Every structure is written in structure tokens, then in C-alpha cells.
Amino acid sequence: MNQFPHGWGRPRDDVYGAYDASYLNSTEPVTHTQRPIVTGTSVLGVKFKDGVIIAADNIASYGSLARYDNVERLLQVGTHTVIGAGGDISDMQYLHLLLDNLLIREQYPADDHHLYAPQVHTYLSRVLYQRRNKFDPLWNSILTAGADPKTSEPFLSYVDLRGTTFSAPALATGFGAHLAVPILRRYVPDDAAAEALTQEDAEKLVEECMKVLWYRDARSGVTYSWAVIKKDGVETGNKKIENQSWKFAEMIKGYGAQNI
Amino acid sequence: MFRNNYDNDSVTFSPQGRIFQVEYALEAIKQGSAAVGLRSKTHVALVALKRNAEELGSYQKKIIPIDKHLGVALAGLSPDARVLSNFMRQQSMASRLLYKRPVPVARVVNAIADKAQVNTQHYGKRPYGVGLLIAGVDETGPHLWEFQPSGQILEYFGAAIGARSQSARTYLERYFESFPDVSRDELVVHGLKALRDTLQQDRELTTDNTSIAIIGIDEDWKQYDGPKVKRFLDLLGEDGTRSQRAARMDTAVDVGGEGEDDDELAALLGPQEGTSAMDTTE
Amino acid sequence: MASSYMLPYAQQAPPSYAHPTEASQPRQHHWSPYTENGGVILGIAGKDYVILAGDTRSSEGYNINTRTARKVFSVGSGLILGVVGMSADGEELARKVTRKIDDYKRNHDKHITVSAAAVMLSRILYQKRFFPYYCQPLLGGLDENGVGAIYTYDYVGSFEREQSRAFGSAAALITPFLDNQINLKNQFVPGSNGEQPKQAGDLPRATVEKIVKDAFTSAVERQIEVGDGLQLVTITRAPPRTEEEADDDDWTGAAISVELSPLKKD
Numbered sequence: 001m002n003q004f005p006h007g008w009g010r011p012r013d014d015v016y017g018a019y020d021a022s023y024l025n026s027t028e029p030v031t032h033t034q035r036p037i038v039t040g041t042s043v044l045g046v047k048f049k050d051g052v053i054i055a056a057d058n059i060a061s062y063g064s065l066a067r068y069d070n071v072e073r074l075l076q077v078g079t080h081t082v083i084g085a086g087g088d089i090s091d092m093q094y095l096h097l098l099l100d101n102l103l104i105r106e107q108y109p110a111d112d113h114h115l116y117a118p119q120v121h122t123y124l125s126r127v128l129y130q131r132r133n134k135f136d137p138l139w140n141s142i143l144t145a146g147a148d149p150k151t152s153e154p155f156l157s158y159v160d161l162r163g164t165t166f167s168a169p170a171l172a173t174g175f176g177a178h179l180a181v182p183i184l185r186r187y188v189p190d191d192a193a194a195e196a197l198t199q200e201d202a203e204k205l206v207e208e209c210m211k212v213l214w215y216r217d218a219r220s221g222v223t224y225s226w227a228v229i230k231k232d233g234v235e236t237g238n239k240k241i242e243n244q245s246w247k248f249a250e251m252i253k254g255y256g257a258q259n260i
Numbered sequence: 261m262f263r264n265n266y267d268n269d270s271v272t273f274s275p276q277g278r279i280f281q282v283e284y285a286l287e288a289i290k291q292g293s294a295a296v297g298l299r300s301k302t303h304v305a306l307v308a309l310k311r312n313a314e315e316l317g318s319y320q321k322k323i324i325p326i327d328k329h330l331g332v333a334l335a336g337l338s339p340d341a342r343v344l345s346n347f348m349r350q351q352s353m354a355s356r357l358l359y360k361r362p363v364p365v366a367r368v369v370n371a372i373a374d375k376a377q378v379n380t381q382h383y384g385k386r387p388y389g390v391g392l393l394i395a396g397v398d399e400t401g402p403h404l405w406e407f408q409p410s411g412q413i414l415e416y417f418g419a420a421i422g423a424r425s426q427s428a429r430t431y432l433e434r435y436f437e438s439f440p441d442v443s444r445d446e447l448v449v450h451g452l453k454a455l456r457d458t459l460q461q462d463r464e465l466t467t468d469n470t471s472i473a474i475i476g477i478d479e480d481w482k483q484y485d486g487p488k489v490k491r492f493l494d495l496l497g498e499d500g501t502r503s504q505r506a507a508r509m510d511t512a513v514d515v516g517g518e519g520e521d522d523d524e525l526a527a528l529l530g531p532q533e534g535t536s537a538m539d540t541t542e
Numbered sequence: 543m544a545s546s547y548m549l550p551y552a553q554q555a556p557p558s559y560a561h562p563t564e565a566s567q568p569r570q571h572h573w574s575p576y577t578e579n580g581g582v583i584l585g586i587a588g589k590d591y592v593i594l595a596g597d598t599r600s601s602e603g604y605n606i607n608t609r610t611a612r613k614v615f616s617v618g619s620g621l622i623l624g625v626v627g628m629s630a631d632g633e634e635l636a637r638k639v640t641r642k643i644d645d646y647k648r649n650h651d652k653h654i655t656v657s658a659a660a661v662m663l664s665r666i667l668y669q670k671r672f673f674p675y676y677c678q679p680l681l682g683g684l685d686e687n688g689v690g691a692i693y694t695y696d697y698v699g700s701f702e703r704e705q706s707r708a709f710g711s712a713a714a715l716i717t718p719f720l721d722n723q724i725n726l727k728n729q730f731v732p733g734s735n736g737e738q739p740k741q742a743g744d745l746p747r748a749t750v751e752k753i754v755k756d757a758f759t760s761a762v763e764r765q766i767e768v769g770d771g772l773q774l775v776t777i778t779r780a781p782p783r784t785e786e787e788a789d790d791d792d793w794t795g796a797a798i799s800v801e802l803s804p805l806k807k808d
Contacts, residue, residue: 034573112400113364122360129630132575133673158607162577163630166600168608177605190609325648349648353641480792488789 032136036088038062040073041219042176043084044209045143045156046184047169047194048202051230052154054145055206056084057213058238059221066221074225076234078103080146081117082227083124086173087140087161095138098127117146117155117229121165129163137161141173145229152231154194169194172209175217180209199228207239214241215248271383281387282380285409288389292335294422294458295322297393298432299404300447301440303476304395306333307451309422309458310469323471327352328480329362329397331473335422336390336409344372344388344407365396365403369413377411391421397475420454427505428454444479448472449495456496457505465493465501576628576676577602580767582710583613583624584754585680586724587690589744591778592682594624594692595754596710597762597805598771609770609807618643619653620683620796622775623663626710627677635675638666653794656683660693660701667699674698678709684796688779712761712768719760723753747776755803762806769808774801 010019043056060068073092074084077099085092102123106115115123121144131138141160147153157167169191170184187205188194197205206226213220227236266272267280274280295308308322320338324345325331330352334341348368355363372392379385392407406419418436420428431454439450451472456465472484472492484492493501583596596613599606614624615636623639625632642662646654654662663681667674674697681693694707706724708716721727729740745753754774762769780797787793 109364109367109370111364111366113367113398115359115361119359119361123358126358129634132630135573135575137573137575162575162628163634164577164579164602164607164628165630165633166608166611168610171608181605357637357641482789483791484789491789 032134036091036139038067038089039219040071040086040089040092041217042172042174042180042213043073043086043141043143044172044176044180044184044206045084045145045170046188046197046202046206047154047156047191048197048199049195050152050154051147051199051228052145052156053199053202053206053226053228054082054084054143054156055210055224055226056086057210057221057224059219060089061219064218066219069221069223072225074227074236075099076227076236077120078106078115079233080149080229081115081120081144082146082229082234082236083120083142083144084173085140085142088138091138091140095124095127095140095142099124116148117144117157120144120146121155121157121159125159125163125165128159128161132162143171143173145227147229147231149231154229175219176209176213179212179216183209183212199230203228207241210239211241211244214244215246269383270380270385270387279380282410285387285389286391289336289391289408289421290423290425292337292390292422293322294420294425294428294455295333295335295393296418296420296425296428296432296451296454296458297333297395297404297406297416298418298436298439298447298451298454299395299402299416300442300444302402303444303447303474303479304397304402304404305444305447305451306331306393306395306471306473307448307455308333308335308471309455309465310471312469319468321471323473323483325473325481325483326368326396327356327362329475330365330368331395331475331481331483333393333395333471333473334390335425337388338390340388340390341392344375344390344392347375348372348394362398364398364400365394365405366415368396369394369405369407372407373411373413376407376409379409380411393419393421395473395475397477402475402477418454420458422458424458424460427457427503430505431457444474444476445492445495448474448492452492452496453499453504456501457503459503461503463502465496467493577630578627578676578711579607579611579629580711581611581613581626582708582712582716582758582761582765582768583626583678583680584706584708584716584720584757585624585682585692585694586706586720586750586754587682587692587704588747588750589689590684591747591776592622592684592690592692593747593750593754593774593776594622594680594682595758595772595774596624596626597758597768598773598802599767599769600629601767604766606770612773614773614775614800615640616775616798617659619647619659620777620794620798621654621656621659622682622777622798624680624682624709624775625677628675629677631675632677632679635666635677635679639663642666656681656685656691656693657703659683660691660703663693663695664699664701667695667697671698680707680709682775682777684777684779688795690777708757710768712765715761715764716757719757720753723756724750747778751776758805769805772801772803772805774803775799776801 038060040060045054056073058071059066060071074082075096076082128138139161144157146155158171159165170188172180210224223240225238227234266274270281293309293311297306306323310319310322312319323333326348351368351371352363355361376388379387387409394405396403404416405413407413418432467487467489470489475481580601581597581599585594594614598610600608600611613626617623617640623636643654660681679695683691685691692704693701694704695701706720726740726742730736731738758772776799777796780795
């Protein structure tokens with residue numbers, strides 16, 4: 001015992017060495033998420049005549065490892081909205097938590113005011129933009145799809161980790177922006193084309209794009225979830241990519257040992 | 261010396277179960293000039309009587325816009341109304357920013373009610389000394405709410421607050437069943453007729469002392485003061501801008517009279533009509 | 543000899559077995575909060591009008607995000623704001639300006655003037671001096687005399703009033719064109735043998751509208767980030783108030799019109 005109170009109760013320095021307090025006043029910068037860890041790939045969305053369809057596969061990758069094959073990346077938010085997220089899965093789950101809580105809070109007043117797709121999308125964009133302003137981004141790109149319960153006006157919008165937002169009659173995140181969007185735009189170049197598109201054709205179109213992604217995006221999966229949102233609500237389901245043909249793979253040369 | 265042992269703070273009940281500070285706050289509303297609100301299927305109108313403390317001074321604002329779809333009329337301490345309306349403005353802007361949604365009227369009214377209630381339950385705080393009529397339009401249509409310093413809020417077809425407002429309420433009670441289907445201008449005229457009944461004998465509605473605001477399902481908040489009021493005063497026609505209450509009293513029995521006059525609290529509070537000691541009361 | 547625990551920590555020699563520090567080197571941030579969404583905006587002020595135009599393409603790298611994004615916003619009180627650069631920052635800026643202009647109207651019971659709004663926008667930009675909005679704004683409106691005004695800014699709020707200005711990824715292409723066509727640089731009076739320069743004056747709105755459209759169609763040819771559509775916003779003096787409008791607090795004396803026309807999509 002000595003007269004220095006800060007030494008009392010500490011392990012004896014002459015035995016254990018001085019306490020290393022360097023970690024307490026670190027001079028290092030505060031670090032935040034710098035890269036996504038477990039990730040989901042593309043999300044697709046297409047508007048059609050009286051609604052909108054959205055789809056995302058069920059794979060969650062750990063780098064190039066297909067770590068989970070049963071992850072649900074679509075979330076129904078309220079009665080007429082579905083969001084689909086690509087990017088970091090844990091950040092996505094955190095957003096799901098935020099939205100679930102928001103929707104619960106929103107129901108308490110029971111005053112016939114509801115959050116629909118435009119409101120959900122705006123909320124998400126505010127959250128993501130504010131996080132990027134803190135240099136602590138939520139590492140996702142998200143599609144919000146919905147339909148107006150009164151007018152059946154379809155809604156489809158994109159927001160990403162920097163708070164960038166935009167909307168179009170057909171959208172895709174991640175790899176889908178490269179592989180699916182050109183196909184989608186061929187059929188749905190503008191709002192007029194979306195208004196002429198039937199639900200059946202929209203579903204076929206998404207199916208086709210998911211197949212292309214399965215063929216060419218190494219982080220994609222063979223099963224995917226879809227949701228159709230129309231005036232009367234949300235319909236969801238799961239699908240497996242059928243009628244696959246890997247014939248084209250035989251033509252690919254130059255990536256490994258092979259006989260010429 | 262002490263007239264009442266139970267009115268030193270807002271956290272003490274009287275043995276009769278009353279909180280006097282809150283009741284005094286309700287009295288503060290009656291010190292303010294009248295404000296009337298009424299609602300049709302498509303519109304809500306607010307009309308209010310402005311007072312000038314003296315001939316040389318300006319008139320006190322009675323109607324405060326909050327947002328494109330929302331505004332209030334006040335009776336009582338206008339500085340308190342400013343605080344509340346600024347808070348409502350914040351709520352409204354937050355809703356637009358976060359959800360791109362004009363704040364639902366009932367929600368913002370509930371928010372100020374909660375704020376007001378807190379003041380009635382904490383030692384050292386004082387209740388707001390102002391009553392509000394809140395007019396707004398949202399997804400669920402046009403709404404008219406009344407807010408009181410007690411934290412009580414109620415939705416109305418027609419409501420009146422402030423000095424001699426009982427006369428306006430009497431008018432509204434007589435005619436409110438026709439309100440749902442009247443036009444925008446007719447709604448204002450009903451409001452003005454109700455308001456003029458709160459006037460003292462020698463007063464009349466003028467472009468200087470009348471404030472009007474109207475809001476509709478497809479019409480953003482619009483406010484009329486000064487010369488802009490003339491168009492509506494002209495619509496009052498031959499009846500004119502003076503109180504018609506006496507004339508109607510012949511045909512109908514008036515309910516009560518001025519509530520504040522026969523209130524037992526009035527005796528405790530001293531003189532109420534005329535210039536108030538509180539110069540902040542409009 | 544006094545044992546080390548009798549000394550204040552500051553005087554103690556570092557223990558030889560201190561934690562290794564090399565593993566806790568700060569990691570480099572390789573994430574940028576900024577991105578660039580391309581596009582171009584162009585503002586021209588006339589003696590009784592303002593034209594502010596922008597293309598409607600939003601891109602990121604070689605991807606076209608959408609062909610229908612607007613870059614020119616009505617911010618209230620008869621004023622318009624064009625933003626180009628990072629769209630998330632630009633839209634945030636437009637929201638903030640809109641809100642502040644509304645606050646001004648509420649607090650002062652009158653519409654803000656374009657010159658006051660110009661200073662306000664400068665302050666908003668400078669407030670973020672050390673984490674700037676990554677966008678270049680153009681503010682347009684009619685001044686107190688009904689004369690067209692364009693205010694131009696850099697990222698951190700430095701500003702001036704100008705006659706014409708192009709911002710964005712094709713600014714370098716459009717600016718010399720404006721120099722020549724609006725300010726009549728390098729144009730000479732015919733027959734003066736290149737001695738007498740043409741004097742720039744007030745151009746009629748129809749002429750300027752043509753110049754704007756030509757500027758965009760040319761930019762589309764040479765800049766991949768520009769294209770899809772043209773959003774052309776014009777402020778003109780509103781006709782004298784009708785009796786109905788005499789009551790209207792929202793009446794600003796300015797009439798804003800928006801015209802959308804196609805540009806090449808390739």
C-alpha cells in the first residue's frame with residue numbers, strides 16, 4: 001500500500017509490470033464498417049400494368065463462399081410494400097429491425113394513417129444518407145416496391161449506401177444492374193411500356209433475368225423469392241430456376257486445365 | 261390572505277379533485293378574444309377576432325400557419341401559442357423530411373396534448389395559457405381539433421374558444437348540421453356570423469380586427485387579413501358586421517350565457533373583461 | 543530504490559513487455575462517401591426571364607441509373623435551383639433550401655428575394671466547409687426589378703451573379719459555346735474586317751431557348767454522362783394579378799414553367 005490512490009487495488013507493478021493503459025487513449029481513428037462481410041447479390045424489380053414485381057435470390061456469400069442458401073432478402077413492410085436488399089446481410093437485418101419497429105409504432109395510433117412504399121423508401125433513404133454522413137454506412141443497395149391501395153399506382157425506387165436514390169420502371173441492384181437491366185429495359189423502356197406489360201409477362205421477364213444472373217453471376221443462387229404487390233396487397237412465393245442449359249459452358253476455354 | 265390553499269402548483273389536487281392551476285390556465289383562454297373553427301366535407305375554416313391593446317398599437321396575431329395543410333387559431337397567451345406552433349412546425353417538417361408525408365393532423369395534435377399534459381404533472385412547471393383550434397387536412401380528410409392547456413383534445417364539427425365564445429357556440433349549434441355540404445365561402449360566412457355574435461354591443465367586425473384562414477382537400481392553407489377580409493365581410497350582406505345575437509334571442513332560447521361570468525372561479529379571479537393585467541394576452 | 547509503483551504513471555519507463563502495436567495500425571478507409579452521378583445543368587438570365595435546364599440522365603460509372611431524373615427543383619417563392627454532381631447531396635441541398643425558404647416566408651411574412659436566397663445558399667454550403675456537398679448549384683429567379691438572375695456557386699459557397707453558366711460533366715463543352723453564342727465572343731460586325739467586335743445584348747427568350755437546346759444536343763454527342771431527356775425550366779414575369787390572385791399570399795410575380803423534351807438515349 002502507498003499514498004497513491006490510483007495504484008490501490010491494482011496488480012503490483014513490480015510483479016506484473018505497469019498497467020498498459022494505451023488502449024484507453026488510443027490515437028487511432030474511430031473505424032466503422034469498411035467492407036461488407038456476408039453479402040447478398042442482386043435484387044430485381046419491374047413495374048407492370050397494375051402492380052410491381054420484385055425478386056431476390058436466397059444466397060448469402062462470405063467472400064466467394066456461398067455461406068448460406070436459405071436467406072430471405074425480401075421483407076414485407078406493412079400491407080402494400082416489399083423491400084429487397086443487396087449487400088451486407090447484417091446491415092440488411094438491422095434495417096429490417098428498424099422497419100419492423102417503425103411499422104409497429106405506426107400502428108399504435110390506429111388512426112387510419114399508414115406508411116406505403118413512397119414513405120418507406122423516403123425513410124430508408126434518410127437512414128442510409130444519414131449513416132453515410134457519419135462515415136458509417138449501412139452497406140446495402142435496396143429496392144422498395146409497392147402499389148397504392150387506392151389507385152393501384154405502382155412504385156419502384158432504389159437507394160444505396162450513399163443515399164443515392166432514383167426510380168425507373170425497371171430496376172436492378174448489384175450485378176443485376178449490369179446483367180439484368182439491359183434485358184429489362186428492352187421490354188420496359190419507359191412508364192408507358194410498364195403500363196402495357198401484363199403481370200404474366202412481368203413474371204416471365206423476371207424469371208428470365210434471374211436465370212441469366214444464375215448463369216453469369218457467381219454469387220447468385222438457384223432459388224429465389226419473389227413478391228407481387230398490387231392494389232389488394234402482397235403475394236409472395238419461392239422459385240427454383242428450371243430448364244437450365246449449361247451447353248454454353250462447353251464453349252468456354254482458357255480458365256483452367258483442359259484438353260484442346 | 262390566501263384565498264386558496266391548493267393552487268400554488270399544478271401537482272396538488274384540491275380535496276374536491278381539482279387542479280386549480282390547470283383551471284386557471286383554462287381561464288386564460290377566456291381572457292383572449294374569440295376564435296371560431298368549423299368544418300365542411302371538403303374544407304375547414306378558422307375565423308378570429310383580433311384585439312389591439314391600444315389605439316396606437318398593432319393587432320395581435322390570432323391565426324398562425326404551420327404548413328401547407330395545417331394551421332391554428334389561438335385564444336389566450338399568444339407567446340405560448342408561438343411555442344406550441346413552432347413545435348408543431350417542427351413535427352410537420354420532420355414528417356415531410358423523413359417520410360415525405362404531411363403530418364397527420366391527429367398525430368400532431370396528440371403531440372402537443374402530450375406536451376401540455378406534462379406541464380400539469382411536474383412541480384415548478386406551469387400549464388400553457390392558451391387554447392388552440394387546429395385546422396388541417398390529411399389522408400383522412402379535413403379536421404378541426406380543439407386543444408386545451410389541460411392536455412385535453414377533442415375533434416369538432418364546429419368549435420369556438422375565447423371571450424364570449426359561448427355566443428359563437430350557440431350559433432354553431434344551431435347551424436352545424438348544414439355545414440358538411442356548404443361551399444368554401446359559405447363556410448367562412450357561417451364562421452363570421454358565429455364570430456360576430458361574440459362582439460360587444462358597440463363593436464363590429466372590420467377588416468382590421470378580423471382574421472380568416474381556410475384549408476381544403478384540394479386547397480392549401482390560405483389566410484386573409486386586412487383588406488383581403490373585405491370580400492368575406494361583404495358576403496355577410498344586409499345583416500351586417502354587428503352581432504345579431506339579440507335579434508335571434510327573440511326566436512330562440514340562448515343556452516346559458518357567458519360561461520365565465522357565472523363561474524365560481526370568476527369571483528376568485530377578479531375582473532375579467534376589459535384590459536387584463538397580463539399584457540401578453542391578446 | 544523506490545519501486546516503480548510509487549511513481550506517477552507519466553514518469554514510469556514503458557514496460558518491456560508492452561502490447562504489440564503493429565497489429566493495431568489504423569486501417570485505411572477505402573470507402574468514399576462521395577459518388578458522381580453525371581449530367582449537366584445550364585442557366586441563362588435574360589432581362590425579364592430565367593432559363594435553367596438540365597438533362598435527365600443519372601449515371602454511376604458506366605451504368606445509367608435512370609433516364610428520368612430531374613436536376614432542377616422549384617424551391618418556393620418563385621425561385622429554382624439546379625444541382626449537378628452527387629445526386630444524393632444535390633437533392634439534400636434542394637430540400638434544405640426549400641425548407642429554409644419556407645421558414646423565411648413564415649418568419650417574415652413575405653417572399654425571400656433571389657439575392658437574399660443567394661446569400662442563404664452560400665451559408666448553407668459553407669456550413670459544410672469540411673464535409674462539402676458534392677454538387678454545384680445554380681440558383682435562378684427574378685430580382686426585385688423583375689430582371690432575370692442566375693447565381694453560381696462552388697462547392698463551399700463562393701458565389702456570384704452571372705448572366706449564363708453551365709455546370710456538370712459537359713460544362714467544358716458548353717461553356718465556350720455560351721461564350722460565343724450568348725456573350726458573342728469572337729464574333730465581329732460583318733464587313734468590319736474583324737475589327738469591330740459584336741456587342742452582347744439582351745437576347746429574346748426564343749433565341750436563348752434554341753441555344754440551350756443546341757447546347758444540350760451537342761453535349762449529348764460528346765459526353766456519355768449526358769443524355770436521355772431535357773428538363774427546361776423557365777421563369778417569366780407573371781401576368782398582372784387577377785382579382786382572385788389579389789388574395790393569394792403565394793403569388794410571387796414569377797411564373798415557372800417546365801418543359802420536358804427527349805434527348806438521344808445512346
